[in-house]
Amino acid sequence: MHIHIGRDMHGQPVKITASNQLTLTNILKEASRRKGIDMIGVIDCQSPAVQEEIYHLLVTERAVELADGGIRFENVTLLMGAEIEVYDEKCQGPLHVLCFLPTLQAMNTFTTWLTSRMKNVTLSSQRYYGTAIDLQNKVSELSGLFIPAHVFTPFKSVYGKGVKQSLQEVFDPHLIDGIELGLSSDTNMADQIKELHPYTYLTNSDSHSLQKIAREYQKIQMKEPSFKEFHRALHQMDGRKIVANYGMNPLLGKYFTTVCQKCMNPVPFQTKQCPTCQSKRIINGVYDRIKQLKSTNGKKENRPPYYYQVPLDYLPGLGAKTFEKLLAHFDTEMNVIHQISFEQLATIIPTKLATLIIEMRKGNLEIKAGGGGKYGRVVTRS
C-alpha cells in the first residue's frame, strides 16, 4: 500500500472563517477529504490546546489511537509532532527541528519536559533552552523521530544558519531519522553533501494554510499508515521505504537564489553590499549555499525518484473558483495534478488551463526562480 504524507504547521490563515481556520480538525478534514493524502504530520502538537483537541476527537469517537502509533481520523493518520527552535552554544545560529512522537501520552510527557525549557509551549517553533543533543536523547527515550527541518533555508535551519560545514557540529548523527529538504531544494542538490547520504529525504509541505497542504509529499511503501510503519520506512526496514518524493521545483521555493532583500535583484553569494541599491540586506540562496557545502560529485545509489509538481494554485489563471470546480469533479487535488486526462480536464476548464496542467505534469513549465523570501513563479508564454 502506498501512503502519502505531508506536514502541516503553525501560522494563521489570511482570511479566517470557521471552515478554513487552521485548527487540527480542519487540517484532518482537508487532508482526508480534499487532498487525498493518507498520513499527515502536524507540528504543534506539543501545545496543550492541540492535545485537548485530539483528546476530544478520541473521546467522541471521531478518531482512534492506533496500536502502532498515530491517530486515525477518517482516511488520514495524524502523526503528532513539534517543531522546535534550537540555538545552543555549539550552534552558529538558530535552527529548526521536528520531533514526532507515537502516542498522545508520549506527547504529553514531552510537553511537560519542554515546559521548563521553553517560555511558551502553546506556540509552535519556539526557542528551546537546552542542547540539541539533550533534545535528541529525550525524543529517542520517548521512541520518537528526530528530523532536522527545511535544512537549507537561510534562516533557522541547520545548514542555513546552524553550522559552518557539518551537522555533526550540533547533532548526534545516529539520532537523526530523516532530513527534511525544504521547498527550495531537491534530492540531487542535497546529495552533493556526502554526510547526508545515509539519510532518507522528506519532502513536506511546511504549509501555513489549508490550501498549501500537500504542495510537497512522499509516496511510501508500508503496510498501513501508522507511526511504527513510518519509522520503518525512514530506515528502510523490512521492505518499507519511500518510493517517490513529490516536491515543488526548487526554483519555485522562496530562497533558491541569492538576492538583495531591498531591491530583490539577484546578487552573487555572500555579497556584502548590493551593487544596485547599496543595501546590506543580502539573503543567501539555497542553491549557492549547497554549492559551498558540496563535498561529493557522486550520486547516492537507490534514491527514490523526485518528481516535480506545481500546486494548482501556483498556475496562472487558476483561481479559487476554478479550484473548487476541479475538486467537485475530480475529488482531490492529487488526481487533478497527476491523473486526470487532458480530455477530461478540458470538459470542465478552458483548454488553455488544461494544457497548462498537462505541461506542468511533464515538467515543461517555465519558472522564474524565487529568492529572498519571495516564491518563484510560473511564467506564461502568450
Ligand SMILES: [Zn+2]
Ligand atoms: Zn521551521
Ligand SMILES: [Zn+2]
Ligand atoms: Zn539592492
